[in-house]
Amino acid sequence: MNPDRAYNDPQPGQDRPGDRGATEIATGPTVGVLTIVVHGQCYAIRLEHIRGIQRDPRIVPVPLAPPAIAGVYNLHGRLIPVVDLARPLQLEPDLSRPPRYVVNVVAGEYEAGLLVQAVEDAVEVAEDLLTAPSGELAQLVEAQFELAGRRHDLLAVAHILEAVVAR
Numbered sequence: 001m002n003p004d005r006a007y008n009d010p011q012p013g014q015d016r017p018g019d020r021g022a023t024e025i026a027t028g029p030t031v032g033v034l035t036i037v038v039h040g041q042c043y044a045i046r047l048e049h050i051r052g053i054q055r056d057p058r059i060v061p062v063p064l065a066p067p068a069i070a071g072v073y074n075l076h077g078r079l080i081p082v083v084d085l086a087r088p089l090q091l092e093p094d095l096s097r098p099p100r101y102v103v104n105v106v107a108g109e110y111e112a113g114l115l116v117q118a119v120e121d122a123v124e125v126a127e128d129l130l131t132a133p134s135g136e137l138a139q140l141v142e143a144q145f146e147l148a149g150r151r152h153d154l155l156a157v158a159h160i161l162e163a164v165v166a167r
Contacts, residue, residue: 030124035152036103037118039091042152044125044145045103045114049157052104053119057082059102068164070115073102080104082113083164085155088140107158110165123147130154 032047052075059071059082068087072079082102086093094117102113130143133153140163142156 027126029127031127031130031154032122032124033152033154034103034122035120035147036101036114036116037120038085038089038099038116039094040097040117041089041091042147042150043085043116044152044154045105045157046154047122049105049107050103051106051111054102054104054113056100057102057113059115066164073113075104075113080111080113081165082115083160084115085160088160088164089137105157105161107161110158110161112161112165114160 033044034047034050035042035044037043054073054075057073059073061071062069062081065071065081068083070082070084072081074080084099085091097117099115099117101116101119103116103119104111104113125145125147129145131145132138133141133144135141140156140160141153143154145152145154
């Protein structure tokens with residue numbers, strides 16, 4: 001990944017989230033994740049699912065597509081569906097900060113771009129800090145963890161892509 005394209009540009013006097021230092025020290029097995037923001041909420045994606053990140057790609061709407069499909073974008077000559085995560089995650093859109101990034105992910109036979117507002121940092125999270133998801137959307141979240149004082153939901157990418165892209 002190109003670091004210049006993978007992060008939001010910090011405001012003057014602001015550090016990137018990864019520059020603040022870890023609040024926990026991993027002593028056992030870890031999980032590599034990319035932390036992201038979707039309509040003001042903190043999420044993470046396992047690094048093993050990520051194939052790339054595009055900033056401000058041209059997304060073309062697709063007539064009659066399911067509501068969660070924002071459209072498609074061209075990735076090296078291939079049309080990739082773009083999932084608006086606000087739909088499956090049942091989030092209210094944050095109109096003050098529109099999504100600017102597409103995180104290209106692969107899980108099983110499915111590939112898609114996930115529309116996000118911000119890409120924060122790639123970090124290692126100790127497996128013993130991951131907790132079971134709670135709430136009505138637990139099937140779309142494989143675990144939860146705290147990082148820099150904020151709760152992050154680790155997205156179950158395979159379940160999201162099966163629910164949205166496989167339709």
